[in-house]
Amino acid sequence: MQQLIVIEGPTASGKTALAVALAQALNTVVLSADSRQFYKELAIGTAKPTPEEMQGIPHFFVDSHPISEPVSAAQYEAEAMKLIQNELANCPQLILAGGSGLFIDALCVGLDPIPTDPEIQSKLRAELDENGIEALLSELQEKDPVFFSQVDRQNPVRILRALEVIRLTGIPFSDWRKNEGSERPFEVIRFVINHPRDILYDRINRRVDLMIEAGLIDEVKSVENYRHLTALQTVGYKEVFDYFDGKYTLETCIDKIKQHTRNYAKRQLTWFRRHPETTWLEAKSTSEMCTDILQIIQQ
Structure with a gap:
């Protein structure tokens, strides 16, 4: 049976590097499960992997949709399942990487058929x-x-x-929300990158500083016409809109992004704990974590 190897973790935990290393070792591809990296217009604030970071590994669901066409978890489930069962059907192993718990579960478990209007x-x-x-x-x-x-x-x-x-x-x-799930044609093996809290928070703070240096303020300015969309009601964008509106100074805006990102990371970790079958990886070097995963999946 095909294996779907899931690399989860809070923001700034090192998922991209680990997913790429694992895909290189297994000669496979990466599917993103980050609900904002889908959008072509968002890059800096979503920490979207650069071509250099992808290292030639094909990535799906990165730059795949315009922000004017929001992607729901149900749509993601349908599109990803179709991709796996058709274009990627001959890959013995696939890597799923991201921090959006609802989207990860949509693909790995399935969503309850809840109506919409x-x-x-x-x-x-x-x-x-x-x-x-x-x-x-x-x-x-x-x-x-x-x-x-x-x-x-x-x-x-x-x-x-x-x-x-x-x-x-x-x-x-x-x-x-019964969370009964659906049968899947693949085996799901889940891993969470687990940093000590102080180290994770330091990584988050440094990442935000780098985003500001890379031009986050200009990126948010470029999508201001879409600020009503759900994709932009998220950390790193809504604080900058508040800065534009005069609610914060730039310094306060940056502090708020760091604080809210740390809060978001806590919520991500709480979500990941819902799955007792998940292996929690002690955060080490990318190569060491890759070796640990390969040993587990080859058993």
Whole structure:
């Protein structure tokens, strides 16, 4: 059976380098599971791998979609499954690398068939813009206290999605999320790169400084017309929009990006712990971690 080797980890943990090294060792390709690296217009703020970093290894779902056509987890699941079962069907092993837990699970496990309604989506986005998140959080707490207790309350995407389903069906969102999964035609082997917290936070802070030096402010300026899109309601972009709006000085903006990225990394690690079968790799050099993985998958 084909193997899907998953390289997970929080932002700035070294997933790209490890995925490329592993793909070189196994003579295979990398599928990205980073929900913002899909978009052609975003590079610096998404830490998209450069051609030099890819080292000639084919990467799928990097620069694959325009930002004007947002990719949902369900669409990603469908497109990735089609790719694996057709174009990549003869590859004994594939590498899946990224930090977007929902998108990783969409491919590895499958999504519950939860309904959707574009009109309700538009209405909820308008309510968010007009009244802010607090009123929507109150509605969610009243109608689905179970999901309210679990959701990241700083993540409007998840909150809007839950309320969309509740308003459409009258059923709590938590009741729809059975997470039973679907059968897959491949074996999934999951690895998480695990750094000590202080080292991870230092890596994050240094990465943000490098993004600023590389021109993050100009990149955000170039996509300002799309700032209403979900892909840009994320760390590294929304803080710069707030800077443009005069809410922050540039120095405060940079500090906020670092703080919010560290918070995001904590949430990523919490998500990865949902899968007890995952192997947590002690962060070492790329070559050492690659050797560790090869030993495990060849057993």
